[in-house]
Amino acid sequence: MDSAITIIQILLGLLLTMGGLAKLALSYARYTNIPAVAWSKDFKPWHLKLLGVLEVCAGVGLLVPLFLPSLTMLTPLAAVGSALYMAGAMATHLRREEYPHMVGILMVFVAPALFVAYDTLVGVAV
Numbered sequence: 001m002d003s004a005i006t007i008i009q010i011l012l013g014l015l016l017t018m019g020g021l022a023k024l025a026l027s028y029a030r031y032t033n034i035p036a037v038a039w040s041k042d043f044k045p046w047h048l049k050l051l052g053v054l055e056v057c058a059g060v061g062l063l064v065p066l067f068l069p070s071l072t073m074l075t076p077l078a079a080v081g082s083a084l085y086m087a088g089a090m091a092t093h094l095r096r097e098e099y100p101h102m103v104g105i106l107m108v109f110v111a112p113a114l115f116v117a118y119d120t121l122v123g124v125a126v
Contacts, residue, residue, distance in 0.1 A: 005119050006066065008112045009075065013062035015109075016082055020055025023048050039092055051085075058082040062116070072120070079117035086110045 023031060028045035031037065040048055061078025065071045086109040093101040 005116060009062050009066065009079075009116050012079070012082065012109065012112055012116065013059045015059070016055045016062065017059030020052040020057075020059060023052030023055065039096055039098070042092070042096070054081075054085055058085060076117040076120040079113045079120065083110045083113040083117070086113070 028048060031048060032040045034040075043051070058078045058081050061074045061081070065073075065075045086105050090102045090105050090110070093099070093105070
């Protein structure tokens with residue numbers, strides 16, 4: 001079960017880091033023209049950059065402890081932080097009445113992040 005947790009942790013870390021880097025690397029005009037992220041037009045440019053920084057921090061917080069065991073406490077903090085971040089994303093999609101996006105975020109990000117946080121804090125695989 002530990003290998004499953006590690007795989008989930010790696011996937012979450014990579015997804016968050018890549019999403020954050022996209023927000024940081026692309027200009028506001030270019031990012032908001034991507035059809036899959038129509039919600040981004042609701043935010044100011046600096047909001048998107050801040051969201052990108054938060055995503056990269058969460059992703060790095062999930063990945064770095066795999067290579068530096070002395071930083072294992074970062075894992076549950078990053079996992080809970082990313083779950084809270086994605087809860088905010090769900091609220092944005094709820095406000096925009098984009099219900100399928102909410103289910104996707106819940107299944108892909110929130111539940112696995114909380115699973116990783118629980119397993120790391122308790123130390124016992126469920």
